[in-house]
Amino acid sequence: MFKRKICGITTVEDATAMIAAGADALGLNFYRQSKRYLNAGIAADVREAISADAAVVGLFVNADVVDVVATAKRLALDWIQLHGDESPxxxxxxxxLGAPPVLKAFRCGPDWRKEMIEFLSRCSARDCSPAAVLVDGFQQDAYGGTGHPADWKSLADWSQWLTIEHLVLAGGLTPGNVAAAIAAVQPSAVDTASGVEIEPGKKDSSLATRFCANATAAMGM
Incomplete structure (x- = not known):
C-alpha cells in the first residue's frame, strides 16, 4: 500500500518532479470536467515518466466500465480510483473484467458514514469489496479536488468500524496540516492535489517535498 499520493498530474515534468519530491503514488485524473483532467494524448507519456517503484492511480467519475478497464490496461494502472456515484x-x-485493485472514494457529506458502511456491506455480499477507501471533504456537486477538509474527528476511530483494511485520507491536506491530520486519523495513506499546487493541475516541487517529508515523519517511517 502506498503512503504519500499526489493526485492530478497533468504533465511529464510534474510526474518526474513529484516522484523526486517523495511521492510513492501519483494520480492521473480522467474526469473530463476536472481542472486536472489528463489529456488522453499525453497520458501514455506521463505514465512512462513514472518510475516503477511508484503506484499509478487512475481517477474516474461515473465512467463506462469497459472504458475504465481499457484505460487501465493500456496504461498499466496499478489502481483504479472511483470518485463518483458508482454502485456495488x-x-x-x-x-x-479483471480490473486493478479499486480505491473507492467517499465524501464527508450528510450521513456519509452510514452510506459508506451500507455500501461496503453490499460489496462484501457481492465479493467485490474495494481494496481501500478514500475519504475526502464534501462540496455539493463536486467530486473531490475542492480543497475542503474531511471530518477528521469522525474518522478517528475508523479502524474499529471500517471493514476495509486501508483508509486513504484526502481533503484539503497541505504541508502545514498533514502531520496533524495523520495524528488525528492514523490513516493508511494521505492524498493531496490542491495542497501542493501553484494552480489547478500545476504542481509546486517545494510544497510537494515538504508535504511528503512531513507525512513521512508523522507516520514514523
Missing amino acids: DYLARLRH
Whole structure:
C-alpha cells in the first residue's frame, strides 16, 4: 500500500518532479470536467515518466466500465480510483473484467458514514469489496479536488468500524496540516492535489517535498 499520493498530474515534468519530491503514488485524473483532467494524448507519456517503484492511480467519475478497464490496461494502472456515484454492481463488473485493485472514494457529506458502511456491506455480499477507501471533504456537486477538509474527528476511530483494511485520507491536506491530520486519523495513506499546487493541475516541487517529508515523519517511517 502506498503512503504519500499526489493526485492530478497533468504533465511529464510534474510526474518526474513529484516522484523526486517523495511521492510513492501519483494520480492521473480522467474526469473530463476536472481542472486536472489528463489529456488522453499525453497520458501514455506521463505514465512512462513514472518510475516503477511508484503506484499509478487512475481517477474516474461515473465512467463506462469497459472504458475504465481499457484505460487501465493500456496504461498499466496499478489502481483504479472511483470518485463518483458508482454502485456495488459497478465494482462487481470491474472485478469480472479483471480490473486493478479499486480505491473507492467517499465524501464527508450528510450521513456519509452510514452510506459508506451500507455500501461496503453490499460489496462484501457481492465479493467485490474495494481494496481501500478514500475519504475526502464534501462540496455539493463536486467530486473531490475542492480543497475542503474531511471530518477528521469522525474518522478517528475508523479502524474499529471500517471493514476495509486501508483508509486513504484526502481533503484539503497541505504541508502545514498533514502531520496533524495523520495524528488525528492514523490513516493508511494521505492524498493531496490542491495542497501542493501553484494552480489547478500545476504542481509546486517545494510544497510537494515538504508535504511528503512531513507525512513521512508523522507516520514514523
